[in-house]
Amino acid sequence: MLKDHSLSHSLNKVWENYSQQVHSSRNKSSSRNIHLLRVSTQRLEALLTLANSVKSTKGSKNIIYLIKKVRKSLGPLRDIQVESKALKILKEKRTKFAEHEEFSNFFVKQKRKSKKKAHKCLNEISLKQEKSHVEKLVKKLFVVEEDKGKKEIQLQLKTKIKKSALKLNSAMHKVNPKRVKDIHRFRVQAKKLRYQAECLNSLAGDTNVELKNLKNVQSVAGRIQNDSVLLATIDKFLAKKKHNKDLQLLTIRKQVAGNQAKLINTDFKKIDTLKWQN
Numbered sequence: 001m002l003k004d005h006s007l008s009h010s011l012n013k014v015w016e017n018y019s020q021q022v023h024s025s026r027n028k029s030s031s032r033n034i035h036l037l038r039v040s041t042q043r044l045e046a047l048l049t050l051a052n053s054v055k056s057t058k059g060s061k062n063i064i065y066l067i068k069k070v071r072k073s074l075g076p077l078r079d080i081q082v083e084s085k086a087l088k089i090l091k092e093k094r095t096k097f098a099e100h101e102e103f104s105n106f107f108v109k110q111k112r113k114s115k116k117k118a119h120k121c122l123n124e125i126s127l128k129q130e131k132s133h134v135e136k137l138v139k140k141l142f143v144v145e146e147d148k149g150k151k152e153i154q155l156q157l158k159t160k161i162k163k164s165a166l167k168l169n170s171a172m173h174k175v176n177p178k179r180v181k182d183i184h185r186f187r188v189q190a191k192k193l194r195y196q197a198e199c200l201n202s203l204a205g206d207t208n209v210e211l212k213n214l215k216n217v218q219s220v221a222g223r224i225q226n227d228s229v230l231l232a233t234i235d236k237f238l239a240k241k242k243h244n245k246d247l248q249l250l251t252i253r254k255q256v257a258g259n260q261a262k263l264i265n266t267d268f269k270k271i272d273t274l275k276w277q278n
Contacts, residue, residue: 007054007153008141010199011047015134018044018067019127025074026122029115031081038074041067046195051137053160054153055144059133066130073121076114079229083107086230086256100248106237154204161200164193165209172271177264180228187221190214213271220267227260 021037045067048060087107145153168189175182197209234253238244 006142006145006150007047007051007157007199007203008138008145010202011051011134011141012138014040014044014047015131015138019131022122022125022127025118029077029118029122031078031084034074034078034081034118038071038078041071042191043195046192047199048137049192050157050160050196050199051141054156055137055140057137057140060137063130063133063137066125070121070125074118077111077118080107080111080114080233082226083230083233084111086226102243103234103237103246103249107233110233110236154200157196157200157203161193161196161209164196168193177268180224180260180264183221183264183268184225184228187218187225190217190221194218217271220263220271224260224263224268227256227263230256231260 018037018040021033021040025033025037045064048064052060084107168186171186171189175186177183191214193209194211194214197211197214200209201211231253234249234256238246238249238253243249
């Protein structure tokens with residue numbers, strides 16, 4: 001029987017959550033379900049990486065590859081769902097903003113494509129096969145935990161997370177604020193560290209990483225990324241010759257780009273270096 005507050009137990013719980021979210025998203029691909037599924041893939045990947053630092057297995061690396069594929073396949077639908085909310089806010093703020101029929105039709109087509117891709121991905125997920133890999137890894141972890149003991153395992157996890165925290169600090173200084181892709185990659189790295197740190201906290205009962213700062217990084221970089229996604233869709237529409245002088249969309253684009261620039265030049269630049277607490 002798996003022990004509470006052990007890595008093997010945490011991995012098993014996170015796997016169960018991921019499996020549940022897959023079923024929920026298959027039944028209804030709402031923005032909430034897709035978001036929760038993507039978060040569950042990130043948490044599962046973070047814990048599998050931690051597990052690999054204790055017991056490296058080919059099976060866990062295969063699962064990481066598969067869940068990354070799932071997350072990327074769901075990305076376009078998640079982006080469209082985020083854009084829908086952003087456009088709704090824009091329309092509410094701009095009292096004279098009339099419904100742009102051509103762009104709305106274009107947006108609906110993009111949404112259909114992303115839904116189709118997401119549904120195909122969800123139906124192709126082999127939970128049975130992945131579950132078998134996870135169960136084997138959990139058993140191997142349990143044996144290692146019994147052999148090494150709780151303190152030694154926690155020390156290994158702290159060492160792994162400390163390296164990740166220092167790596168994130170290094171990445172922070174290398175991010176070019178003018179390159180939104182750099183900020184997005186930095187955000188992914190910060191999220192992974194956050195989920196690993198939360199796992200360690202649940203096991204060891206102490207805080208070694210400033211979770212509040214990590215959440216702030218995730219929030220600010222997330223808003224910058226959301227604007228990037230919306231700008232990409234608007235640019236795709238404007239790229240067509242008959243639309244490239246659409247003043248209404250050009251005005252909206254300017255507004256979104258301005259908001260993003262403000263986030264980068266103020267909120268993102270205020271992010272502090274992550275402190276590791278020994």
